[in-house]
Amino acid sequence: VLSLPYKDTSYAFNVFLPKVRYGLDALRKKLTGATIQKLLSQLKSTYMTISLPKMKIETDFKLKAALMAMGVTEMFSDNADLSGITKLLPLKVSDAVHKAIIEVRSL
Numbered sequence: 001v002l003s004l005p006y007k008d009t010s011y012a013f014n015v016f017l018p019k020v021r022y023g024l025d026a027l028r029k030k031l032t033g034a035t036i037q038k039l040l041s042q043l044k045s046t047y048m049t050i051s052l053p054k055m056k057i058e059t060d061f062k063l064k065a066a067l068m069a070m071g072v073t074e075m076f077s078d079n080a081d082l083s084g085i086t087k088l089l090p091l092k093v094s095d096a097v098h099k100a101i102i103e104v105r106s107l
Contacts, residue, residue, distance in 0.1 A: 001039050002050065014036075015052075016031065016036075054105055055102075055103070056102070057101070057102045058099070059100050060099040060100070061097070062097055064096050076093050076094070078090070078092060080093065
C-alpha cells in the first residue's frame with residue numbers, strides 16, 4: 001500500500017498493489033472497508049523514490065434506481081416539494097448522477 005497525502009492531510013491518494021503479478025482480481029475481492037482500514041492503520045512513514053504513470057480515470061453512476069430502492073422516491077415524482085431550495089415551482093428531479101474523476105499528472 002502506498003499512501004500519498006494531499007496538501008490537506010485529511011485526505012490521501014492510496015494505491016493498493018497485489019503481491020503477485022496478475023493478482024489484481026484477487027486483491028479486489030479481498031478489499032472490503034474493514035481490510036482497507038486495517039491496511040491503512042498499519043502504514044509506516046518512509047522516504048522512497050516512486051514513479052506513477054500519468055492517468056485519468058472517469059466513472060459515473062446513475063443514482064435514481066438506487067435511491068428509489070432505498071425509498072427516496074418523492075423528489076422524482078410530480079408531487080416533489082423542492083420549495084426549500086428554489087422558488088421555481090413546480091420542480092422535480094429527473095435523475096441523479098454521481099461522477100468521479102481521478103487524474104494523476106505529476107508528483
